[in-house]
Amino acid sequence: xxxxxxxxxxxxxxxxxxxxxxxxxxxxxxxxxxxxxxxxxxxxxxxxxxxxxxxxxxxxxxxxxxxxxxxxxxxxxxxxxxxxxxxxxxxxxxxxxxxxxxxxxxxxxxxxxxxxxxxxxxxxxxxxxxxxxxxxxxxxxxxxxxxxxxxxxxxxxxxx
Amino acid sequence: xxxxxxxxxxxxxxxxxxxxxxxxxxxxxxxxxxxxxxxxxxxxxxxxxxxxxxxxxxxxxxxxxxxxxxxxxxxxxxxxxxxxxxxxxxxxxxxxxxxxxxxxxxxxxxxxxxxxxxxxxxxxxxxxxxxxxxxxxxxxxxxxxxxxxxxxxxxxxxxxxxxxxxxxxxxxxxxxxxxxxxxxxxxxxxxxxxxxxxxxxxxxxxxxxxxxxxxxxxxxxxxxxxxxxxxxxxxxxxxxxxxxxxxxxxxxxxxxxxxxxxxxxxxxxxxxxxxxxxxxxxxxxxxxxxxxxxxxxxxxxxxxxxxxxxxxxxxxxxxxxxxxxxxxxxxxxxxxxxxxxxxxxxxxxxxxxxxxxxxxxxxxxxxxxxxxxxxxxxxxxxxxxxxxxxxxxxxxxxxxxxxxxxxxxxxxxxxxxxxxxxxxxxxxxxxxxxxxxxxxxxxxxxxxxxxxxxxxxxxxxxxxxxxxxxxxxxxxxxxxxxxxxxxxxxxxxxxxxxxxxxxxxxxxxxxxxxxxxxxxxxxxxxxxxxxxxxxxxxxxxxxxxxxxxxxxxxx
Numbered sequence: 001x002x003x004x005x006x007x008x009x010x011x012x013x014x015x016x017x018x019x020x021x022x023x024x025x026x027x028x029x030x031x032x033x034x035x036x037x038x039x040x041x042x043x044x045x046x047x048x049x050x051x052x053x054x055x056x057x058x059x060x061x062x063x064x065x066x067x068x069x070x071x072x073x074x075x076x077x078x079x080x081x082x083x084x085x086x087x088x089x090x091x092x093x094x095x096x097x098x099x100x101x102x103x104x105x106x107x108x109x110x111x112x113x114x115x116x117x118x119x120x121x122x123x124x125x126x127x128x129x130x131x132x133x134x135x136x137x138x139x140x141x142x143x144x145x146x147x148x149x150x151x152x153x154x155x156x157x158x159x160x
Numbered sequence: 161x162x163x164x165x166x167x168x169x170x171x172x173x174x175x176x177x178x179x180x181x182x183x184x185x186x187x188x189x190x191x192x193x194x195x196x197x198x199x200x201x202x203x204x205x206x207x208x209x210x211x212x213x214x215x216x217x218x219x220x221x222x223x224x225x226x227x228x229x230x231x232x233x234x235x236x237x238x239x240x241x242x243x244x245x246x247x248x249x250x251x252x253x254x255x256x257x258x259x260x261x262x263x264x265x266x267x268x269x270x271x272x273x274x275x276x277x278x279x280x281x282x283x284x285x286x287x288x289x290x291x292x293x294x295x296x297x298x299x300x301x302x303x304x305x306x307x308x309x310x311x312x313x314x315x316x317x318x319x320x321x322x323x324x325x326x327x328x329x330x331x332x333x334x335x336x337x338x339x340x341x342x343x344x345x346x347x348x349x350x351x352x353x354x355x356x357x358x359x360x361x362x363x364x365x366x367x368x369x370x371x372x373x374x375x376x377x378x379x380x381x382x383x384x385x386x387x388x389x390x391x392x393x394x395x396x397x398x399x400x401x402x403x404x405x406x407x408x409x410x411x412x413x414x415x416x417x418x419x420x421x422x423x424x425x426x427x428x429x430x431x432x433x434x435x436x437x438x439x440x441x442x443x444x445x446x447x448x449x450x451x452x453x454x455x456x457x458x459x460x461x462x463x464x465x466x467x468x469x470x471x472x473x474x475x476x477x478x479x480x481x482x483x484x485x486x487x488x489x490x491x492x493x494x495x496x497x498x499x500x501x502x503x504x505x506x507x508x509x510x511x512x513x514x515x516x517x518x519x520x521x522x523x524x525x526x527x528x529x530x531x532x533x534x535x536x537x538x539x540x541x542x543x544x545x546x547x548x549x550x551x552x553x554x555x556x557x558x559x560x561x562x563x564x565x566x567x568x569x570x571x572x573x574x575x576x577x578x579x580x581x582x583x584x585x586x587x588x589x590x591x592x593x594x595x596x597x598x599x600x601x602x603x604x605x606x607x608x609x610x611x612x613x614x615x616x617x618x619x620x621x622x623x624x625x626x627x628x629x630x631x632x633x634x635x636x637x638x639x640x641x642x643x644x645x646x647x648x649x650x651x652x653x654x655x656x657x658x659x660x661x662x663x664x665x666x667x668x669x670x671x672x673x674x675x676x677x678x679x680x681x682x683x684x685x686x687x688x689x690x691x692x693x694x695x696x697x698x699x700x701x702x703x704x705x706x707x708x709x710x711x712x713x714x715x
Binding site for chain 2: 009010013014017018021022025055058059062063065066067068069070071072
């Protein structure tokens with residue numbers, strides 16, 4: 001099963017390499033990875049989506065915890081808000097232009113770049129929503145997709 | 161203060177008295193600072209040996225071992241030594257030279273990305289890019305290496321960092337936000353463990369290297385005697401309890417004693433302390449201790465539940481946990497079980513066939529033990545290691561030093577050198593094979609040069625014996641690439657060429673005299689024992705078999 005794991009790490013050079021090296025060495029499978037700073041400048045937050053059985057996930061979390069630069073590891077699979085962002089460059093023709101705008105509106109996506117032959121559409125949401133949007137765009141011709149990894153936050157009072 | 165001087169000063173403040181290493185261009189400033197220090201530097205003849213020596217020093221003394229190497233090939237030569245220390249949780253700090261920061265990434269002369277290379281085999285490592293951080297980093301390195309589950313830490317030192325002028329303020333304590341090893345066991349878990357112990361009719365303690373690392377031998381003994389429970393050990397745990405104690409069944413696993421294997425297999429409760437359930441210890445893991453509940457005490461939470469199912473996990477330092485646990489258990493007689501185990505012990509002793517005109521390797525070990533039972537014994541890897549583990553009965557946990565996890569041939573001799581450096585007055589014996597000893601034979605030069613009187617017993621069977629044994633038993637005697645001896649090869653002459661004492665022993669009747677003579681001599685001695693070539697190590701749990709499927713030779 002897939003788990004979303006939030007990892008607070010010291011914001012130091014080499015931390016990302018250390019974590020990816022750990023996943024490779026132990027044979028854990030990263031499905032997506034997102035890194036950014038937190039409310040504290042010295043701390044970064046990684047959101048890692050990893051698949052495996054319960055034993056594997058337990059090892060992932062324990063092994064991550066052993067790294068000196070890892071401050072905290074939390075499993076956010078249950079009861080949390082999850083978001084990804086995608087930029088989709090889709091081909092447009094004068095006839096299809098309004099149709100694409102309409103679909104983008106339904107998905108609350110934004111058109112952030114307009115040219116004669118293409119739009120860049122920015123969409124955020126959970127993975128399924130983005131996949132659904134991309135599927136709909138295929139009929140018009142997708143030129144390029146750039147997707148972030150997942151970021152996640154526990155609902156309510158709980159913090160990482 | 162020059163960066164290099166700050167490094168040496170910091171090492172002095174850490175109480176470092178010996179460093180093993182080899183200088184080079186990138187680390188020359190550090191060696192220049194070392195020139196004025198009280199610290200003794202031992203110039204090994206290969207960087208791998210420097211790290212093994214630091215490792216052996218650490219295992220024998222409990223202090224953190226230190227090794228130096230220069231950049232590039234110097235640094236890459238340390239890799240095996242570091243991986244070895246990592247697998248066996250040995251506290252060492254390795255410092256490597258590095259090309260100046262401005263050149264890093266440019267493929268400069270003797271540049272190698274040693275922090276990248278050693279990332280998966282160190283507990284932690286540092287590339288120092290800011291010289292002002294040197295004191296703090298060195299303090300951190302020593303703290304990390306020696307606390308929690310110990311392990312190797314590497315510090316990579318670009319040359320400009322060692323030249324830079326910095327202010328020296330050595331921190332007394334450091335606070336690492338992401339590093340807080342848990343030492344006290346959870347009281348409720350300890351309570352649960354004690355309940356299982358009191359209910360158990362067939363308890364067995366499985367003691368690992370963690371006993372040595374946490375200095376928990378007294379607590380272990382007290383627990384074993386209180387319950388009372390038989391103790392089996394892993395290879396790394398040898399000496400966790402004196403092997404002459406009636407409750408000690410010796411080491412368990414692939415070549416452990418048959419009665420230890422049986423006891424562990426038949427136990428209804430396994431109390432595992434400071435061990436990681438390696439495949440060499442458990443045999444086929446799905447059939448490991450099938451009737452037992454398992455209590456696992458370890459300071460590393462990641463080891464709990466990694467290899468075997470655990471009923472009561474206790475994260476904490478072995479010494480503290482055992483001390484607490486013993487307060488919650490009382491003596492209970494388990495006569496039937498005691499009789500059964502003692503019966504196994506009588507029925508299946510370690511044994512081999514003595515022959516009048518052939519030296520049996522086991523016989524050599526027995527003689528070493530007889531003549532010098534208090535010696536520190538190191539081993540190489542393979543048959544020599546297993547015979548040493550079987551026939552040398554150690555009394556305390558720092559007496560037996562062997563490469564357990566990585567299985568590094570070439571470890572024993574430099575490790576002996578390190579142990580001897582820590583304890584100049586003790587006898588240190590390396591039990592070697594004719595394959596392993598050649599992997600770091602150059603250290604005879606170091607031993608002669610620095611008057612390190614290590615005694616090397618080569619059990620020379622003319623083969624890479626353990627591989628040959630497997631080829632005999634599982635590959636239809638197809639001895640592919642395992643024969644070693646050839647006309648003209650003489651270990652005696654090699655030893656003499658380095659200025660050490662060399663001997664060759666070809667008859668059983670000469671074994672004792674040769675050893676006696678070697679133990680009298682205050683210089684390094686290598687004895688080449690021409691042992692029975694085709695002798696196998698028994699008992700043996702074949703690869704992939706369960707512990708109760710152990711095979712023994714018909715005697």
